[in-house]
Amino acid sequence: xxxxxxxxxxxxxxxxxxxxxxxxxxxxxxxxxxxxxxxxxxxxxxxxxxxxxxxxxxxxxxxxxxxxxxxxxxxxxxxxxxxxxxxxxxxxxxxxxxxxxxxxxxxxxxxx
Amino acid sequence: xxxxxxxxxxxxxxxxxxxxxxxxxxxxxxxxxxxxxxxxxxxxxxxxxxxxxxxxxxxxxxxxxxxxxxxxxxxxxxxxxxxxxxxxxxxxxxxxxxxxxxxxxxxxxxxx
Numbered sequence: 033x034x035x036x037x038x039x040x041x042x043x044x045x046x047x048x049x050x051x052x053x054x055x056x057x058x059x060x061x062x063x064x065x066x067x068x069x070x071x072x073x074x075x076x077x078x079x080x081x082x083x084x085x086x087x088x089x090x091x092x093x094x095x096x097x098x099x100x101x102x103x104x105x106x107x108x109x110x111x112x113x114x115x116x117x118x119x120x121x122x123x124x125x126x127x128x129x130x131x132x133x134x135x136x137x138x139x140x141x142x143x144x
Numbered sequence: 145x146x147x148x149x150x151x152x153x154x155x156x157x158x159x160x161x162x163x164x165x166x167x168x169x170x171x172x173x174x175x176x177x178x179x180x181x182x183x184x185x186x187x188x189x190x191x192x193x194x195x196x197x198x199x200x201x202x203x204x205x206x207x208x209x210x211x212x213x214x215x216x217x218x219x220x221x222x223x224x225x226x227x228x229x230x231x232x233x234x235x236x237x238x239x240x241x242x243x244x245x246x247x248x249x250x251x252x253x254x255x256x
Contacts, residue, residue, distance in 0.1 A: 038187075065243075074233065074248040075188075124187055133178055133235065133244060135188040 034059055034127050036136035044142045045115055052111045053139045055125030060105035065126040066098070069138075075124065081108045115143045146171045148236050150247035157224055158255050165219040165250045167234035172212045175237045179208050179219050182231045182249070191219070191232075224254045 035058040045051050055064060066078040078098055079087040087100040101109045112119050120143045125136040147170045157163050167177070176195045180188040192201045192208040194217065200209040207220040217234060231251045235244040 036187075075246045077243055080243075122185065122187075131176060131237075131240060132190055132193050133237075134190060135180075138185070138187040140185055 033132070034061065034129050034134040036125055036127065036134060038123075038125055038136040038139050040139060041137065042140040042142075044144060046144055047116055049115055050111055050113045051115065051141060052109050053123050053125075055108045055110070055136055057106045057127055059129060061127040061129050062105070063127070064102065064108045065128075066100065066108070066110045067124040067126060067135075069122040069124060071120070078110070078123075112141065115141075117143045119143050146174075146236060146238060146245045148234060148245050148247040150232075150234060150250050152250060153248065154251045154253070156253040156255065159224060159226060161224050161254075162220070162222050163224055163252070165221070165232050165252070167217040167219070167247055169215045169217075169236045169245075171236075171238070172215050173238065174212065175239050175242065177208075177210055177217050178235045178237070178244070179206075179217075180233045180235065182233060184231075188233065221252075224252075226254045226256050228252060229254050 037056045039054045064081045067075045069075050077090050078093045079089045081087045081100050081102040083102045099111045122138045124138045149168045178193045179191040182188045194201050194210045205222040210217045231249040233249040235246045237244045
């Protein structure tokens, strides 16, 4: 199993600013996943972060908008850059160390 | 491309009723299927994981079944309680290293 924590749990931000979300796992994992869940929608994978290499982004997501760091096997950050109201979502960190997928509690972001 | 559908989108039942949530997928070549629960504004909690070789998994009042050939899974909740009120999502993984595809979820309300 895996226990995941995220910071912040929620935030209200102004248009044009950036927010960095932190994800901490209680065990070492190879891959960490970042998802976005827009209001009333299901989950969309943003990128997969491997330690020691650049993140792999899904179609429609780019590094300039969502830079990711993965400094070690238990931690990752996702930055939402130059935010607009369309970025208002829940951002979720996830790992799958034993084929079961686990999620963090999410970061609820509102952009005004 | 795998598509995952959950019908109905919303379901309301009186307390104590047994109920079934449905999950359909278009590509039967799956590695596993996982059911999650999500409370409003929160992360996802794993409920049950079914490997492609399995027919069902049980945990307490929950029972999940898998019929790969027909592309269907069901989540059975026995003796529903108000605390079961949440959105239930299913996710299908194509390979052990593949990315999961999520359904849109069924929002369950159990009335006291």
